[in-house]
Ligand SMILES: Nc1ncnc2c1ncn2[C@@H]1O[C@H](COP(=O)(O)OP(=O)(O)OP(=O)(O)O)[C@@H](O)[C@H]1O
């Protein structure tokens with residue numbers, strides 16, 4: 001049988017081939033008698049119409065060999081009525097709908113046609129017969145050929161039993177006159193039976209990145225041979241059920257979703273699901289739709305609901321069975337609920353994960369707004385109270401406070417009495433004003449409370465600032481703007497990696513596997529226990545409600561506590577009473593080396609202000625090593641001079657790529673000696689890495705370098721060994737991604753257009769790979785792999801086929817990311833020309849080069865907040881190592897540069913997997929670096945690269 005059926009419901013046509021005249025005639029009679037009402041018959045072609053909707057074409061192609069084979073197959077099928085499932089024995093079967101399956105069954109009996117009846121656990125209301133050409137023809141009373149939901153109240157199954165669930169199903173069409181719309185996938189019934197069906201829902205407040213998660217789940221499920229279903233409108237869709245709310249999704253249904261804001265499968269706050277009855281309905285509908293596993297993308301509430309659903313599942317099933325709403329077979333098949341949580345919420349209030357999908361996008365919106373407010377506040381010398389979201393959680397307020405150097409924040413996790421917060425805020429604001437600051441920014445979390453649990457509102461804060469301090473004060477409530485817009489790169493990638501991992505997790509799960517929650521810790525996607533995570537999250541809320549704030553803080557993730565301590569140290573500290581005693585205070589040199597990168601200034605600002613809070617003296621070496629050697633460009637950093645640096649782009653103290661050896665290492669030692677530096681913090685990329693190596697190796701000759709030295713990696717190439725993240729790489733990625741989004745829109749509108757976007761990154765393909773993942777690009781070419789002709793040919797062929805398939809009917813444009821150094825022979829323009837000429841006229845390719853836009857404008861909140869975190873850790877490193885090294889300093893006879901303890905005093909501070917670590921420069925330089933290529937030996941983002949390819953179905957040459 002040749003099926004030629006468009007994949008659109010209600011418009012189907014089908015061609016059936018006969019290979020002998022006899023069977024051709026019999027087939028016409030069969031279809032006329034059995035289902036079809038009208039026909040037009042010619043000697044070798046007949047067209048039959050079913051209610052004017054479905055057309056069936058019969059064609060005669062005399063071929064006795066094929067006919068013999070068909071006869072054999074019919075005999076085999078007939079003898080296997082009881083033993084084998086016919087649907088699995090033929091490549092495809094055609095399924096029609098009926099409102100009365102019993103009538104259909106009787107007509108088969110009357111016509112003495114062979115039949116196979118199901119109920120079974122998969123298809124409780126179907127029967128199958130054979131046409132005279134050996135094709136398996138199905139009849140079902142379900143809503144569509146694959147659903148298990150009956151069409152009408154009171155429908156009976158094939159064996160005549162009534163189904164309890166039918167009583168609440170609204171009446172559907174009279175299906176005597178409607179054929180099911182068989183789709184190619186729907187007709188391969190045997191295969192579908194064995195496929196796992198994975199459902200994905202988004203729930204709670206929408207969050208940017210949820211769509212990217214849905215895309216990843218759908219495509220990963222399909223690529224692993226499963227069916228993917230979207231549960232529309234969160235738990236509401238589960239409670240309501242039916243094909244309107246539980247929809248099968250195909251590969252193309254999620255095209256372009258990685259860049260969308262909100263959630264396109266809908267979300268809701270569903271009160272009914274909080275009741276057992278609602279969850280009972282949800283369970284029934286899931287089983288009716290044949291869903292084996294459910295992935296929930298939502299916040300703490302949604303995952304609490306998921307956890308409850310899972311724990312109640314056995315009793316829900318028991319009740320459904322006892323009230324005959326599901327069959328015994330369904331009870332057995334769906335006995336274990338396979339559920340998995342991915343955390344999607346702008347609040348970032350779920351324990352055990354560092355970030356929730358959407359939180360950094362909301363933070364981005366908040367920081368942009370505060371950056372804008374800052375300008376007008378500065379003009380009028382005003383105070384602003386900015387209210388941000390976060391119902392029971394202060395993460396957004398805290399991280400926004402760090403990113404924008406706000407004067408004060410009010411969050412639910414650290415409440416004080418009304419008197420205390422008013423006094424504390426007033427004293428800090430007054431201190432800042434006295435030091436010369438013209439603006440005051442106070443950020444209030446929506447859920448901020450005092451220690452008697454009474455809410456602190458923006459108006460309360462406004463009152464203190466205006467009445468007590470006499471400041472001209474305004475309130476800005478950011479509201480739902482925070483949840484809007486396209487996701488930032490981090491959220492797109494996080495959502496994608498979590499969606500993929502969620503599918504892997506449900507496929508790995510057995511009946512006894514605890515339900516997983518997909519988390520992220522530093523740079524690593526991890527699986528946590530859903531039950532434990534929900535329990536921990538709840539215990540934080542309980543501790544707050546019982547006013548045990550210490551416990552609440554202790555239960556909070558360590559990273560949150562670290563951020564809070566950092567904020568207080570750099571924004572609120574009193575520099576007149578530093579925390580360290582005078583003999584422990586140090587002179588710390590700070591230098592930028594390499595190209596500009598987002599977050600460099602934030603790091604300098606944070607380390608300098610933190611130094612001030614500790615009592616250290618921070619010195620900036622302006623304009624890198626060459627500035628020091630040529631102009632003795634050393635100046636101590638003053639608080640007022642650095643106002644605004646936390647959020648500014650570029651490098652305020654100047655940077656260049658010159659290394660100490662190129663500048664004059666002896667001269668550098670001289671100045672280190674002259675200023676009596678006790679420690680050095682370098683911020684920069686690969687040249688900074690090389691600088692640290694040179695200074696450490698020079699310790700034998702120059703005692704001035706026998707001080708703790710640490711590198712904070714900062715480069716958009718993200719190629720510094722010893723870390724998986726460099727400051728500036730996030731800012732650059734967002735700049736590139738936004739550029740790509742715009743270009744992609746142009747490509748889509750033009751239909752047959754592909755853009756080759758050439759990006760920076762030196763010899764590292766990190767930026768190209770990450771942008772490809774974030775934008776859903778068709779391919780990325782990177783220096784680590786080069787561009788082979790075989791791969792290029794494969795990619796062009798694939799692209800030509802994709803463009804051919806859409807025939808310009810829908811928005812369809814493609815992107816390719818190419819690192820500038822992926823191929824010297826093929827710059828972007830040449831690559832685009834080759835692709836156009838080899839595309840067979842299916843598409844044309846154009847080059848687009850964003851260039852230095854990638855160095856970013858203002859640093860992203862991720863780069864700002866990570867800069868602060870790394871900067872404070874770096875100062876801590878200098879303090880710790882200074883004690884160990886001070887004895888050896890100046891006494892050559894005692895100093896041993898090869899001593900392990902000494903080696904460890906010159907290190908790179910990096911994120912490695914789920915940890916933030918110091919690794920000594922010797923180890924990194926000698927064993928982990930491809931020095932000539934200026935990249936690490938191990939590519940930490942290879943996994944992301946493979947996923948980027950899989951999600952666009954890119955094939956790779958071996
Ligand atoms: N304890 C619970 N039992 C059953 N279902 C729950 C429970 N808590 C929440 N839910 C379900 O999850 C939905 C979403 O929860 P909630 O409104 O708390 O948002 P959330 O998932 O925490 O997301 P966000 O806080 O980001 O908006 C609720 O409307 C409800 O359907």
Ligand SMILES: O=P(O)(O)OC[C@H]1O[C@](O)(CO)[C@@H](O)[C@@H]1O
Pocket residue numbers: 205269299345346347389390391446483
């Ligand atoms: O959009 P809604 O339903 O008004 O909910 C607002 C709440 O949702 C969140 O944005 C996410 O939980 C909270 O920060 C906020 O309190």
Ligand SMILES: [Mg+2]
Pocket residue numbers: 204299300301345347349
């Ligand atoms: Mg919540």
